[in-house]
Amino acid sequence: MTENLKTIRELADELGVSKQAVWQKIKRDSSINLRQFTSKKGNTVYINVDGQKAIKSMFLDKASTKNRQHKDGVDDNEKEHVDGQGEVKFLRDLVLELQSEKKELHKLLDQQQRLALQDKKLLEEYKAEIKDLKALTTQTQSATDEQGSVNERSDVEEPNHPDTAKSKKWWRFGK
Structure with a gap:
């Protein structure tokens, strides 16, 4: 059977x-x-x-x-023969292609790292500028506060009479 x-x-x-x-x-x-x-x-x-x-x-x-x-587009009547040299050539081409892809990936990775470093530097610069601006605004506010208190003191010391301001001239002392 x-x-x-x-x-x-x-x-x-x-x-x-x-x-x-x-x-x-x-x-x-x-x-x-x-x-x-x-x-x-x-x-x-x-x-x-x-x-x-x-x-x-x-x-x-x-x-x-x-x-x-x-x-x-297929011929079923032909046996599929594996061509040893063709297969080796194919594998070599494949290895070369993989190596070129690997180089390209390394280039892209290096570029990404450089860009990340640039971003980090810019971020640090921006942080420093913000810190300087905050310090400047703090100084401006304290100077404004001091001027306000000085003006208040001068207002207290000087009377609001315009006559007394005129009487302080030097030629009037002689009279």
Whole structure:
């Protein structure tokens, strides 16, 4: 009985396509009921003879495959080969991109720290100016208070008679 069952990988190898291509065909074609043609033991999916025929017929129908491939931009009939050199080049490019991003992040972090330091200096300057202004207003208020008290004393010492102010001139003392 297990001689008639094949795994997805075995069927894909027989057809010369990738395992993913077989799964995509099964998912796209609504006429195939996956449960009807498959059985699962552990993590392995086995396809019975009827399912194998149905999947093979999908791959052998070139006209529908070509139309769908043209529409989707995907070629299911080619196996996915991992190109070692291409993968290495991709990884190198990725590392270079990450390094450039890292440098850019360092630049941005330095810029942020410089701006924070400038903000801190400006804040300290503003605090000093506010302190100076408060001291100046305090001095102005105390000077105004002192002048007010001096004026009050002079008003008390001097009588409100204009005649006495005129009599204090020097030539009048001689008379």
